[in-house]
Amino acid sequence: MENIKKRIFLGFIFVVLIFTGFIIPVSADWNETNKEVDSFYKLVPDDSVVHVFKEIQFTNYDTDTKYWKGYYEHMHHEIPENARNIDMWDRGNKKITIQKEHGDEYYISRLNRNLWYGDSCSIYLEYDIPVNENTAVFKLNENADLINATVMVPDSYNVYIDNPDYTTKHSSNLNMYKFNRIKDQLRCKIDAVNRTEYNVLNKTVQLSDEKVGFKIKYWDGEDDWANTTLDTALKTLPVMEKLWGIPYPKDYNITITQATKNDTSGYSGINNGKHGILMLHTSNEDILIHELAHYWTQNCNFKHRWMDEGYADLYTYLVLNRINPHDAHERKEDFIKQYNTMKQSNDLVLSTWSVPDSIGSKNFDQVDYGYKKSFVLVYNIYNKIGLESIKEANQQFLKLNSSIGNNEYKHIIQSVSHTNLKNEWKLLHSDI
Ligand SMILES: [Zn+2]
Structure with a gap:
């Protein structure tokens, strides 16, 4: 009975409002709104951009607005930092203001729309992401109740997508990667490369015993990458x-x-x-130093993966610390922090750790955890025994002609340092 009275009363108010031609703006709740996104990412090599087009449709399901129009003031959008030509409009081609205040994380579009309960509204967003002449790296970051996204790349490109939930289609020289009816969130990274013939940079460096030559092989348009890589190596x-x-x-x-x-x-x-080092076109200084350090780890006769990777990352830290102390410190602190976070949800025994042949979004965290834990262990050992003892142990690794297992390693480190490393060996054998 109460309900019927309420409805009659609200109906009466509604009629009054219609007749007076006046609508009370009620701020509708976004939680009661259904949002659907259809996104298209098209790589256009001639313009050196990825052109992004999105149709965003939202529907008012806020029951509080059954008798009047819900009012939608603004909407948040995640748009890459380097995006340009950002534009937004509605179905009637009316421009919608979209901007980001300094220091804000999101772009905000000023909608100022009134919508009846059950009604929908479509808005369109467009922007460009700059890319290199022959390489393109970009992310898909979509948040909506329902997401459809299509990535279009010329079929001459080699494409890597770190999320396997897509289907592919080929049409007029384009490969299309479609993510269909994804719920709530879609996050993935696209890495597209148009391989050209390799260009070559050559230079030698004088080392203590001999001269060593570097040859850098790179694609057209990747001169910056090649020069930075060569400088870092030298x-x-x-x-x-x-x-x-x-x-x-x-x-x-x-x-x-x-x-x-x-x-x-x-x-x-x-x-x-x-046969040399393969370096990802997106990899920087620290990865190169890590790979160069493997020329030494390979000669140390290490039997276990944690030794190879732990030492490669310890030496990345030590070398970076000489040429760029700030970055070295940041990287080290970041690795330790990541280890402490990841150990809550991972268990892995370093003494028997191995790595898979390939990594992707499905196994990345587990592999990454192994790398971070190996670094933390080797860094802790270095921190306790010092660089001179580390160097002394390195000489012994080289001299020993048989492979260095966990016991041989511990024996050598103990014999050069005479330090209590009980906690470090615990970290080596425990699963946290
Ligand atoms: Zn490595």
């Missing part, structure tokens, strides 16, 4: 041999080849010994 190799206390241990020159994620099976870099 600068860091002499520092590396001093910090290891061992001259460059190989008898060959070093080739560094620019690579796609498909070439590296998802890894940032791969050291293939005398």
